[in-house]
Amino acid sequence: MTEQATLSRDEYVGLGIATVAHVALVAWFLLHDQSPPRPLPIPERMEVSLAGEVSLTSTSPDPAPAQASVAPVLSADPAPEVEPDPAPPQPVRDTQPRATPPPPPPRPTARPTPTPTPRATTRPRPTPTPRATSRPSPTPTARASARPTPTPRATARPTGRPTTRPTPAPTATRGGGSRVGADFLEGAGSSQPNSNRGTPAAAAGPAVRASIQSAMARQIKPHxxxxQGVDVELLVTNVSWDLNPDGSLKGVPRIVSQTGVNDSNRPQAKLHQERAIRAIQLAAPFNLPAEYYDVWKSPRNVRFDRNF
Incomplete structure (x- = not known):
């Protein structure tokens, strides 16, 4: 007889848990692989232009002389001498002595009249003499009624000051007079800074040249x-061309030279030259500052390579 294998309850529980765990693990791997990848940030490209001997040449505009002021005009004849006005007469002071009044006379003093005392007729008992109850008041004499009237002062001073003050005499000028005319200050303040500044310097500095070269390269680069090919990165084509004042081409660009040609990239050398000329023709007319036309009117030996 064959014995049938029977599983206990604990074994059934463990088998169920293992099955559920495996199913969940397989589902997680399937869903995780379908999630979209995160985009990586693309670094920005920086353009660097190398320029040597920057700011070694002065590019300031030519100084223009300022307008001169009106020169003072010298008169031919000397100025006449000015005679001083006579000084005004000063008031005359009184030199006579003032009259002094005489001193008043002394006042008279009144003496009292004495009263006689009665003499005693009988001597047995003397009677005291009665004292005067009141002192006799002296009769004052009338004061001198007429005092000497002072004599009036001499009226030698002027009654009032003059209403108008005398004008001061102008100072006399030195002999010979001045030879400066009346229009000495006619041109004062007329010299103003010249509004017409000088033209820009004929030779632009290295900084200006480098800026113009960078602007021209930015306009050619999109074209x-x-x-592509083997050793094409070794090819370097030098091109020259002429421009009109409005930035358009004057003629066809010219190939000056080409370097880096070998047996591997020789079939691509001619195409390299044609694409360089084509890029210049598509970029024209160039947008460049007109005041520096003498700088960018004839680009020479412009280098075209893979890293242009």
Whole structure:
């Protein structure tokens, strides 16, 4: 007889848990692989232009002389001498002595009249003499009624000051007079800074040249594409061309030279030259500052390579 294998309750529980765990693990792996990848940030490209001997040449405008002021006009004849006015007469002071009044006479003093005392007729008992109850009041004499009237002062001073003050005499000028005319200050303040500044310097500095070269390269770069192939990165084509004042081409660009040609990239050398000329023609007319036309009117030996 074959014995049938029977599973206990604990074994059933463990088998169920293991099955559920495996199913969940497989589902997680399937869902995790379908999530979209995170985009990586693309670093910005920085353009660097190398320029040597920057700011070694002065590019300031030519100084323009300021307008001169009106020169003072010298009169031919000397100025006449000015005679001083006579001084005004001063008031005359009174030199006579003033009259002094005489001193008043002394006042008279009145003496009292004495009263006689009665003599005693009988001597047995003397009677005291009665004292005067009241002192006799002296009769004052009338004061001198007429005092000497002082004599009036001499009226030698002027009654009032003059209403108008005398004008001061102008100072006399030195002999010979002045030879400066009346229009000495006619041109004062007329010299103003010249509004017409000088033209820009003929030779632009290295900083200006580097800025113009960078602007020209930025306008050519969207139209330039180097050919593909073996050792094509070694090819370097130098091109020259002429421009009109409005930035348009004057003629066809010219190939000056080409370097880096070998047996591997020789089939691509001619295409490299044609694409360089094509990029210049598509970029024209160039947008460049007109005041520096003498700087960018004839670009020479412009280098075209893969890293242009």
């Amino acid at each position: 330039w594409a180097a050919p």
